[in-house]
Amino acid sequence: MIDITRNYDVLVVGGGNAALCAAISARKAGATVLIMEYAPREFRGGNSRHTRNLRCAHDGPTEFLKGSYPEEKFFNDLLNITDGNTHEKLARLMIRDSVDAPAWMYDHGVRFQHIQGTLGLAHSNPFFIGGGRALLNAFYNVARRLGVKVLYNSEVLELEIEDGTFRSAVVRSRGFTHKVQAKSVVIASGGFQADIDWLKEAWGEVAENFIIRGTPYNRGRMLKDLIARGAEIVGDPRQCHAVAIDARSPRFDAGIVTRLDCLPFSIVVNKDAERFYDEGEDFWPKRYAIWGRLVADQPDQVAFSIIDSRSIDLFMPSLFRPFRADSIRELGRLLALDPLRLERTVRDFNEAVRPGNFNKDELDDCATVSLEPPKTHWARPLDKPPFYAYPLRPGITFTYLAVKVDECARVVMQDSSPAENIFAAGEIMAGNILGQGYMAGMGMTIGTVFGRIAGKEAAGYVCR
């Protein structure tokens, strides 16, 4: 039985990777720790449950990584994908601390896959064996052995903060509302993506057509509470990690299996059967994270990726089978598009394709001429029936609106002073680093690095 009337040293709000990194670090630094996880045990771990790898800098090949990924390269990649919209000091701190993250994870029971090529990430992202849920199991087991207390089905409703100092939290657990006192708090409760109403505030009604790829428990309650209590906010509420996923996905929690990797080999049309963006701009791992926003900007937030039988085996299979037809016109009918317009779009595309040497592993010379928008790589005519189509919708992974933190992961208040015993880690502060854009493994890197810092600092505050 867990005693919640006791005054814990560190209260951790949330139960994902960042929360567990914080809890374990705080406990190892000597603090007593209580974790409040909103989800039931089976769904514990927030979006970490759906993750698979983290991004980390390293100087030479390891058992799990090829070559090297220098800190400077990591930083430049980050500048590139965020278009400079990052916090240099925090970003460099994260990159430096990412170096020993895999070893730390290994020491705490996480196991990594031997090198392989998936997504071309072999230089930068070690993969967890069994994915994020296996990682969470390992961390929860370590936490239990260390004596960290965990309460599931327990939602923190609000924080009581006096003069920038955390005093207690109001919690709903086991059917009752309690006040839980702690000497410091680490907030690692995720973004607000599962609160559709809040998404609508930012996006308007179109958010009704968004699919939430991860946990339904990330409702941004702590983020809202911290905003109300004077925490400084960074980022744009519309910025998020959004990809184009299969429109047939369930509304929440479908994770990785509804992502589609066929787009570079396809043409993508909107509901008017018109193309709207260069599908072959770059390799898919470098482009997948822009397509959620592209589809969100289309009428009814829907699009269709269309391929012919030439390309059907070029990409990873996904959850739902594609629509299939022997002619483009018939496919148009299946998709409830104007069949003649779809036929015209495909014909225009086919006529604009210049012959080239197709190579899916290179930025090849298969491109269109005088077509708007162009397709600059992997363009081949769609003329080999049967034809296939996957319907697309924006899939939101997590939002970037964040509480501002300093290098000790302390939450910065609106007067620019850091709160002395309030720390944040993971999605809720990811926007400090990710102003926009995304690259694979960033969420877990931010969670691991700032989770460890927050845990250590929270324990340090208590033991001071």
Added chain:
Amino acid sequence: MSVAERPVVQEARRIMEVCNACRYCEGFCAVFPAMEMRRSFTTGDLEYLANLCHNCTACFHACQYAPPHEFDINNSRVMARLRAGTYEKYAWPGSFARLFRRNGTVISVATAMATALLLMLALTVQGKDIVLSLHQGGGSFYSVVPYRLMLGVPLVMVILATVVTVVGLVRFARGTGWNVKQLLDPELMWLAARNVLTLRYLGGSGDGCNYEDDTYSHKRRWYHQILFYGFGLCVLSTTAAAVYEHFLHWQAPYPITSFPVVTGTLGGVGILLGSAGLFWLKVKRDPRPQAESLLGMDVAFSGLLFLTSLSGLLLLSLRETRAMGVLLVLHLGFVAGFFITLPYGKFVHAVYRFAALVRFADEKRRNHPGNGIF
């Protein structure tokens, strides 16, 4: 045979299609790399994958879609059910397939009958006085059960069991759409044998497999291998004893320090420990990723091994007493039960899984030529 596809096959296909879109578990075992070599799954493919699965349950505990998630992915359980289905489907002769249903009862009854029959034969043919009196020195066993009987009956049973098992194996390999000849490729056999000898696929990612919960442990691997090597030692011991007896004309019982007794004792103790350990783990295991309908088959098999070994060890320690006669008959009864039911019980898992491992080595070599070591 154009019957409607069984629901377990449909469910296995559904799950494999979800898994193939995820692939997070590819580092655990051979099932997922084998799955990744396919985009669609025939019934034969699924049956092969089901026998490649060692039921380590790591994929269940790591699964982001495990129940209560709406996708309800429970690969370990469906693989176990399908695997049991293949034992039945490929059993030979076909009319014996039903022995795999209620297998625990079948094995228990067959063994009880074999034991009772032997006991009755001994008591009626040899008479109570011979069975219950003291026999000592060379040839004492044969005063209770005649030598020809003790050699001949098991020999016939072993040959029968081998023939039936091999036919089942060929039916399995053909039925799952594979070239049986590959089974005889020495390199592939060696690769598969290595996996068997180390039971690599209960080793998971280095920390063992899941059993009771989401923590990893090597316990099941250890218990299985103690049983496995114990069984091997007993086979060695029996073979050696047969050679002593038949070719060297040294009559059993042999001295405590003789090769058959030493290997038989070590092997017997191994079987006792291994089968008891596996049974204990079965009691404690997390039921969710298991097919509970298979419990009977598993328990009957390990129970029979346990009793065979226990009666053998008791016979060894009490062979100088009046209990020898009854213990000998009991032991032979259990051995007979074991061999009679061999092709229609849990033992076939060893055969089909070995075939699946050879096939996996074959597929791996085809997909990555020059990369025989994996």
